Amino acid sequence: MVKSWATSPETLGVDLHIELGGAGLRSGLMDALREAVRGGRLTPGTRLPSSRTLAADLGIARNTVADAYAELVAEGWLTARQGSGTRVAQRAAARQDRGHPHRPPARGKPTYSLMAGSPDLASFPRAEWLKAARRALAEAPHEAFGFGDPRGRIELRTVLADYLARSRGVYASPERIVVCSGFVHGLALMGRVLRARRVREVAVETYGLDFHWKLLTDEGLRTPALPLDELGTHTGELGNSRAVGAVLMTPGHQFPIGLPLLPDRRAAAIDWARATGGLILEDDYDGEFRYDRQPAAPAPLRPHGKPVRYWKGQVGALQGLDPDRVVYMGTASKSLAPALRLGWMVLPESLVTEVAEAKGLGDSCGALDQLTLAEFIRSGAYDRHVRGMRLRYRRRRDELVAALAEHAPHIGVTGLAAGLHVVLSLPPGLDERSIVRAANWRGLAIQGLGAFRHPDATSAKWGGLVVGYGTPSDSAWAGTLEVLLDVLAAVAG
């Protein structure tokens, strides 16, 4: 079996890619460590993390790491001394040519990542999830193992209806919910249904994700861009035109700009939908992660120097304003893990049958994961996990803001109130592309706002750096932040 592991950069100072072909995990780890020393990425005298820390970071058994360390000490690559921990041996680098089998250099993968769109994968609650799976498997009726309802398991739809009502103000009932394999699946289903309803255009935001737009164009829909100004996306230009049949938006936390849609803009969107019979597709991708209080030193994005008015209230789902005109779409990809491939749509009643038919038997989702998630939410484990992650992400965000205030005071931060990413606004004369290039050169994967701009957008361009601070593991976070600050200091200097 081929498996691969990768350390978080901060744990070891470098990233370590471990691949296992026939050999065991210990010998794969030993090879990777030898290679890091041989290639100079781990220099003589470097103190290695404790076996406990490295094991936790890799998600492998501590003994495997301890054994690998012991063997490398025996081989002379490492030294272990009471009180000073395990270090790279002083002579180790000189061993470069001493007959260890040649290994190809590490792949061109970046060492650090601040790409937005992923939660911290290392904090998936494995033990709690297994506990929920055990209960779900024990309690499932036999029929749960059959083909089942294309809308998804009733158990999950029932707890979701309750959860979405209390956490996001969504008007939901189990009958209106269709479970899908994440947001992208839900969007594809909506694209198919809209196309079948002879809709030709779905308007999207000026900034967003190109693979969402592509999904819609693959279904034969045009995706004109809605204008954006300093108050956010506006639907005013749609007027009462029926040319556009639906609008795709991120009202809770515009992706990637990071601001919530203001109340009058929300009302305007609903007015348009009511007047034309159009639909609003609400992508509530990170609705769980709101931090409520303003951060210590908010530095709102100032496109063209204008100050930004900023709505400070709790931001509920747009869907609550008109459940018959809004398709609410949520996902477990940010709150738990993308690997679950579980999302949910809360639909206007009139759409449920069409969406369930478009989904069909073909691409329904595994019932056992659905039952497990239902039990996970029901037992309170989901709320606990979200609360814990919210604190963790919030701490990172605060550290980022504090570090920027100290080391890069010329940089503004926006989109602080929620989510797993912020946007850094750059002083005039500082081009986001040059920063992205400098960051990549340092092994830091990061994107500028330009990467998210709709190709046909006509609104004024915004500049900025999108920082997905949710992406690194806890152990990688400090090192990643350091590289970011270095890059910003270097381009400013």
Add this chain to the structure above:
Amino acid sequence: MVKSWATSPETLGVDLHIELGGAGLRSGLMDALREAVRGGRLTPGTRLPSSRTLAADLGIARNTVADAYAELVAEGWLTARQGSGTRVAQRAAARQDRGHPHRPPARGKPTYSLMAGSPDLASFPRAEWLKAARRALAEAPHEAFGFGDPRGRIELRTVLADYLARSRGVYASPERIVVCSGFVHGLALMGRVLRARRVREVAVETYGLDFHWKLLTDEGLRTPALPLDELGTHTGELGNSRAVGAVLMTPGHQFPIGLPLLPDRRAAAIDWARATGGLILEDDYDGEFRYDRQPAAPAPLRPHGKPVRYWKGQVGALQGLDPDRVVYMGTASKSLAPALRLGWMVLPESLVTEVAEAKGLGDSCGALDQLTLAEFIRSGAYDRHVRGMRLRYRRRRDELVAALAEHAPHIGVTGLAAGLHVVLSLPPGLDERSIVRAANWRGLAIQGLGAFRHPDATSAKWGGLVVGYGTPSDSAWAGTLEVLLDVLAAVAG
């Protein structure tokens, strides 16, 4: 939470639908039992199964059943006497109007089912599956919780390559495998890919599943029917025509006819594919369940009175003959459970990228189930489960054959060598539709061959009854068989 349970008919003599709204499981069970008594489905004096038996059948705790029984005894619906078990009280039926809240009558669901296409859902190996999930969760690297490879987890593709090679003679490597959510998903992906390649027609078999054909037509493909004669499906009429771009077949065990495709027909199909550049889509839906030895008294189907030559060897996958012209598709739906939504495609190398792209992020499958299945196969639990189920299904098949020989000697049986269903051939003058109607009237869901016939097929019609003996639970099997025999005896008499 709304949940629903259903008893196996044999356990209680009637089926019991238990639905839970706000109330608990015990009170739902009590309502269902009261309703069965009130409605006359459980008559006074009827002995109820032990609480252990009913609990096992429902998959709920024994105490819940025991408590429900005790309360119903206290209410006067049931009686419990040492040595005679729990019975419906003599006066119970008379209580009909005594103020218990009105419940709608049970849904029109049939009590017994011999519908083909489902395994015995009650035998899903819950404990073994949970064990595999525990190991998979413990060993998964952090990156496994991310979006992942649209082809599916490498761990699963690696063990599948090995498993399919040794169990089905499939030429497989992890790089050629794409994991999908069951056969229907795989077929939809192939439909999309073929359409993008400008294929217009995919030929299908004279007998098959209409929702498979519909999937293809939904993708814009025509689905002409291949002719069928007593030796099986033949591709001869395709000649060297390129009008048909692919052929969908069930070579291992024609569904629903039940016979394997004979060697010369296999060779002819491959010849056609090679000559025209066409593809064969091999639906190996129940490849795991072969019984190898001929049953005691084989009674092959005799359409038009002609005897059928019948290939007795092990039937490997067609794909082995030409891995570059055959798309092999397998599924966990028959060997484990449809609810897993896991299937696999072994593709010609030239198709892998297209299929992975068609699948995309949108409808990939949950990684945790994939890792669990990989561990389930790796540990040998899959082989053990399949072996166990093969014995169980085989025993049922033998009981069916023996019972028919004794009680309905005028009925022939075919498709005995493999799978979870057989076809009963009927003597002249006996119409399958009248038997299906009689069976439905007795609460037995079953289908005739006519339900599987392609609407445009021109080959001679075959008559017969498709008996999915894999569908009932172990506890329901004997009762279901009895009803079938009653129906056959009644129509014969």
